[in-house]
Amino acid sequence: MLGKLKTVALLSLVGAAVLVPLFGDPRPTPVTHAEWARMLLRALALDGVVERTASASQAFSTLSWRNSLAYRADHHMQGEGVEALGDGRIQTRGGSGEVTYPLAVVRGGDYRLRLRLAGNPKTPATVEITPFGKNAATGQFLVEPSSQLAWVAAGSLHLDPGAYTASVLLPPGTVLDHLELAPPCLRPIEPLGGWRATTVTQAADVAVTMLQALDLETDLPPAASPIEVSVGAFQTAGPLVLEAAARVKLSGGPQGLQAVAFVEIEQAGLYSVSVFGQSGAGQRWLADACQKAVLCPTGDPLAPPGWRVVMNTQFTSGRHFLSVSLSRGATVERLRLERKKDEPADYVGTLRRLGFDPGPEGPVARSRAVDAMGFLAAQKRDLQLSVCGDVEPPRDTVLAATGLAQSAAPVAGPAPFPGFSGGNPSGGPAGDPPTVPGTPPTPVPTTPPGSPTTLTARPPS
Numbered sequence: 124m125l126g127k128l129k130t131v132a133l134l135s136l137v138g139a140a141v142l143v144p145l146f147g148d149p150r151p152t153p154v155t156h157a158e159w160a161r162m163l164l165r166a167l168a169l170d171g172v173v174e175r176t177a178s179a180s181q182a183f184s185t186l187s188w189r190n191s192l193a194y195r196a197d198h199h200m201q202g203e204g205v206e207a208l209g210d211g212r213i214q215t216r217g218g219s220g221e222v223t224y225p226l227a228v229v230r231g232g233d234y235r236l237r238l239r240l241a242g243n244p245k246t247p248a249t250v251e252i253t254p255f256g257k258n259a260a261t262g263q264f265l266v267e268p269s270s271q272l273a274w275v276a277a278g279s280l281h282l283d284p285g286a287y288t289a290s291v292l293l294p295p296g297t298v299l300d301h302l303e304l305a306p307p308c309l310r311p312i313e314p315l316g317g318w319r320a321t322t323v324t325q326a327a328d329v330a331v332t333m334l335q336a337l338d339l340e341t342d343l344p345p346a347a348s349p350i351e352v353s354v355g356a357f358q359t360a361g362p363l364v365l366e367a368a369a370r371v372k373l374s375g376g377p378q379g380l381q382a383v384a385f386v387e388i389e390q391a392g393l394y395s396v397s398v399f400g401q402s403g404a405g406q407r408w409l410a411d412a413c414q415k416a417v418l419c420p421t422g423d424p425l426a427p428p429g430w431r432v433v434m435n436t437q438f439t440s441g442r443h444f445l446s447v448s449l450s451r452g453a454t455v456e457r458l459r460l461e462r463k464k465d466e467p468a469d470y471v472g473t474l475r476r477l478g479f480d481p482g483p484e485g486p487v488a489r490s491r492a493v494d495a496m497g498f499l500a501a502q503k504r505d506l507q508l509s510v511c512g513d514v515e516p517p518r519d520t521v522l523a524a525t526g527l528a529q530s531a532a533p534v535a536g537p538a539p540f541p542g543f544s545g546g547n548p549s550g551g552p553a554g555d556p557p558t559v560p561g562t563p564p565t566p567v568p569t570t571p572p573g574s575p576t577t578l579t580a581r582p583p584s
Contacts, residue, residue: 154492156314159324160186162492163312163332164227166499172227172255172286183318185227186332191305194224205293212272214298224302226252226287229336230309231510232415236277236289237305242268242297250277255286272300281417281513308413310436312336315467326481327467329495330474333481337502340435341395342473343463350386352458357382372428372456375403375449379515383446384458388438393465396433396445396458401426403452407514408433411443419511424452435463450514 154162157179164170164182172185184192195211204220205213213222228234236250247267251260262280269275293299312335314328334340354371359382373382388394396410398418406418416434433445438460447455463469471481479498482491 152489153323153486154489155320156318156322156324156328157182157320159328159332159487159492160318162496163336163499166496167229167284167336167503168500169227169229169286172225179318179320183313183320186229187311187313187318188230188306188309189311189313189317191303192226193301193303196222196299196301199223200225200288205299208298212298212300215293215295218295220293220297221290222293222299223288223290226289226304228282228284228287229312230306231283231417232281232306232309233279234282234304234306235279236262236264237274237303238266238277238291239272239274239300239303240266240268240293240297241270241272241300242294244268244270246294246297248294248297248299249292251290251292252280252282253288253290255288261287268297272298283510283512285510307415310335310414310434315465323486324492325467326484326487326491327471329481329487329492330470331467333474333479333495333499334470336499338432338435339473339477340393340463340465341397341432342477343393343395343465343469344473346392346462346464347390349459349461350388352384352386352460354456354458357384357455372400372454373447373449375451375453377451379451380449380453381446382449382455383444385442385444386460387442388440388460390462391438391440393435393463394438395435395461395463397430397461398433398447398455399428399430399457399459400454401428401452402431403454404450405511405514406450406453406455407448409446410434410436412446417511417514418453428454428456430459448514 160179160182161170163186164172169185184190196213197207197211199213199222201223202213202221204216204218205222206216207213213220236252238248238250240248242248244267247265250264250266252262253260261282262278264277266275266277289302289304291299291302312332314325314331334342354373357373359373359380373380396408398406398408400406402418402421403424405420408416408418410416414434414436418431418433445458449455471484474481479495480491481495482488487495
């Protein structure tokens with residue numbers, strides 16, 4: 124039954140995408156944040172997941188992830204063999220039941236899934252996360268309910284940007300109250316002052332959210348000289364490689380390699396992090412054990428080393444660390460962190476240089492907002508933001524919160540600072556969000572840091 128209802132749900136998503144009215148209405152009414160958020164989702168091909176009739180808060184949550192995405196059990200997209208209890212909960216009717224929920228992911232990363240349910244612990248529920256349009260599930264989880272209604276962690280999985288369905292197969296006698304999906308920390312897509320449903324969208328709001336959605340904040344003008352991190356500053360769980368011309372690099376061999384570098388940030392702000400090296404079979408980066416970015420293979424194992432953008436993220440002042448897992452053939456020679464100017468005028472000027480003018484200062488014209496939606500959709504297709512899944516760390520090495528193996532022999536570079544417990548770049552706690560039974564959604568860090576990188580981002584100057 125799980126596969127049957129999943130197919131029906133996918134067809135429903137296609138139908139929703141077709142039925143969403145086209146934008147471009149020439150009405151003189153202003154474009155509100157609520158409407159611009161839906162236009163963004165349409166440009167990102169996610170409007171079939173976040174329905175036109177859904178609340179503005181759901182569209183905002185999908186774009187910003189200021190909170191986890193929580194569904195009341197009775198707000199399912201498809202259901203079979205279940206009945207509503209009238210208070211948001213559902214229960215199976217007779218035998219087993221199945222419900223399906225749409226998921227929209229605009230930023231790749233590690234997402235945690237949990238359910239609030241009650242039932243027989245000996246008959247676990249099953250959850251499948253499946254990409255839209257595909258039959259093979261990305262992740263499958265068994266969830267053992269308790270006899271009393273309570274939150275139960277299902278597990279975590281890496282999700283690339285795109286549309287998904289979460290299908291839940293409930294055994295007989297099971298009651299489901301909520302399903303929740305939460306990332307550890309992501310850089311939001313939202314105006315500088317945040318989303319407000321009835322606020323009129325400004326030209327600067329359009330520029331900010333478009334650059335965020337395209338992962339092109341790296342094109343913002345620099346605010347200071349970049350921080351350069353040499354490869355010798357990394358601590359590794361394996362040896363460095365010395366080549367001709369005294370080139371020293373981290374290199375992922377047959378077993379891969381993990382390393383970490385500590386960086387002192389004097390001034391808080393938006394930073395673009397770039398790496399010089401070779402992608403090999405892929406690289407996985409973590410900022411302060413929280414914000415994740417994956418560099419996909421470039422397709423040419425013989426390509427010379429070059430600069431690639433890892434992430435754009437907010438850093439507080441103080442000490443931070445960046446850890447990397449290198450797959451076979453991947454190398455790192457230098458790391459660069461560049462603080463960016465991030466005032467509204469900087470976003471508007473950068474977007475103009477990239478080929479789109481959001482218009483004069485003030486409320487955006489409806490025609491300009493429609494053009495912006497089309498420009499964003501075209502750029503998204505042209506950039507082909509990397510979607511390659513996760514890069515697994517070396518199997519024979521287990522890293523601590525700092526990214527260092529317990530048995531790692533450090534090379535030249537700073538030692539881990541005393542008392543570090545693994546925070547995130549925005550200063551909040553790392554690790555799983557707190558579980559507060561009966562109070563979904565779970566807050567995630569209040570200033571989510573960076574987003575996954577793109578293959579086509581411009582190299583640092």
